Amino acid sequence: MTDTERTPHKSQEFESVLTQSASTVASFDSDDKSTLEKIRHFLHSSPAAVPLIVLFLSLLIFAVLVGSKFFTPFALTLILQQVAIVGIVGAAQTLVILTAGIDLSVGAIMVLTSVVMGQFTFRYGLPVEVAVACGLALGAFCGFINGVLVSYVKLPPFIVTLGTWQIFLATTYIYSNNETIRAQEIEQSAPLLQFFGQKINLGGGALFTYGVFAMILLIALLWYVLNYTAWGRHLYAIGDDPEAAQLSGVRTKRVLISVYVLAGLICGLAGWAQIGRNGSVSPQIGQFANIESITAVVIGGMSLFGGRGSILGMLFGALIVGVFSFGMRMYGTDVQWTYMMIGVLIIAAVAVDQWIRKAAS
Numbered sequence: 001m002t003d004t005e006r007t008p009h010k011s012q013e014f015e016s017v018l019t020q021s022a023s024t025v026a027s028f029d030s031d032d033k034s035t036l037e038k039i040r041h042f043l044h045s046s047p048a049a050v051p052l053i054v055l056f057l058s059l060l061i062f063a064v065l066v067g068s069k070f071f072t073p074f075a076l077t078l079i080l081q082q083v084a085i086v087g088i089v090g091a092a093q094t095l096v097i098l099t100a101g102i103d104l105s106v107g108a109i110m111v112l113t114s115v116v117m118g119q120f121t122f123r124y125g126l127p128v129e130v131a132v133a134c135g136l137a138l139g140a141f142c143g144f145i146n147g148v149l150v151s152y153v154k155l156p157p158f159i160v161t162l163g164t165w166q167i168f169l170a171t172t173y174i175y176s177n178n179e180t181i182r183a184q185e186i187e188q189s190a191p192l193l194q195f196f197g198q199k200i201n202l203g204g205g206a207l208f209t210y211g212v213f214a215m216i217l218l219i220a221l222l223w224y225v226l227n228y229t230a231w232g233r234h235l236y237a238i239g240d241d242p243e244a245a246q247l248s249g250v251r252t253k254r255v256l257i258s259v260y261v262l263a264g265l266i267c268g269l270a271g272w273a274q275i276g277r278n279g280s281v282s283p284q285i286g287q288f289a290n291i292e293s294i295t296a297v298v299i300g301g302m303s304l305f306g307g308r309g310s311i312l313g314m315l316f317g318a319l320i321v322g323v324f325s326f327g328m329r330m331y332g333t334d335v336q337w338t339y340m341m342i343g344v345l346i347i348a349a350v351a352v353d354q355w356i357r358k359a360a361s
Helices: 003-045 050-068 072-098 106-122 128-151 157-176 184-190 189-199 209-226 230-240 242-248 253-280 287-297 310-332 336-358
Strands: 199-201 208-210
Touching: 003 050, 003 336, 050 310, 050 336, 072 106, 072 208, 072 230, 072 253, 072 287, 072 310, 106 128, 106 184, 106 189, 106 253, 106 287, 128 157, 128 189, 184 189, 184 209, 189 209, 189 253, 189 310, 199 209, 208 209, 209 230, 209 253, 209 310, 230 242, 230 253, 230 310, 287 310, 287 336, 310 336
Parallel strands: none
Antiparallel strands: 199 208
């Protein structure tokens, strides 16, 4: 066989080796991408996973920085007490944000309902049970106003609740004359108003308040409703694509109104729990619960675009903020560093959400 006859054969062997090498590299790249896609799809289907991991890492970090005193039953239950109000208001915010809306008035509704409960009891002499019921009903009515303006008038939720936030706060100041009902008066005449502030000692220094139990029960109930009822599925569908949801038979306007009414009712519950937490009724306390609730929701992995998220993630987000606030205070840092770290967490949470959302596209 001549050299010219051998050359094509060698060339074919060389090309075959190159083809095999290229296919191996391509297969390797494909495996890498598929693994990344699997992770992203897992996080997309389990939105509470990221905040749970961050919460676990936060506990480990402060266990190293602060020491064993951070993991005492008293310290851990104190964190739960501190996040109870944020967790309840965050539950209301979660429902609204799942519909691709936002409610800036949740803090104002909470303060207004707490003031009404106190004033109805001490100014008008109504039984405390009736006063509490009136406060809860007022919270639901405030939510109804938001829901009608969003669903029927078709105004943007941000603009609507920005306006009602100011209206509800102004109403609170005008109605209460900016007066505070002291804790001693409530304790003597209407202890039921302080019900959620009562503590239960479980031993070992662990102190739980009824407010903590209320938060846990509320979140457990809403988790079941959102995951195992038609109303919960409709809520996710509206947040994902309202037009498609309407075409599939979902009564979007009714669902939206029910969401805002329920959110207002939950804020009324938060107003009652706020009285128990602080002991007094004051129009000055809790005005910025809206910002705190949005923080818990965003850090908890909830998508601000709607249709994706978990109420358990919101709870983990609230606990992350509580752990950072308490841990850095125990470490002896200035409170401004806490705000900085929470700000970083918010931006990181939104960035992760944007990355995870690509799994659905």
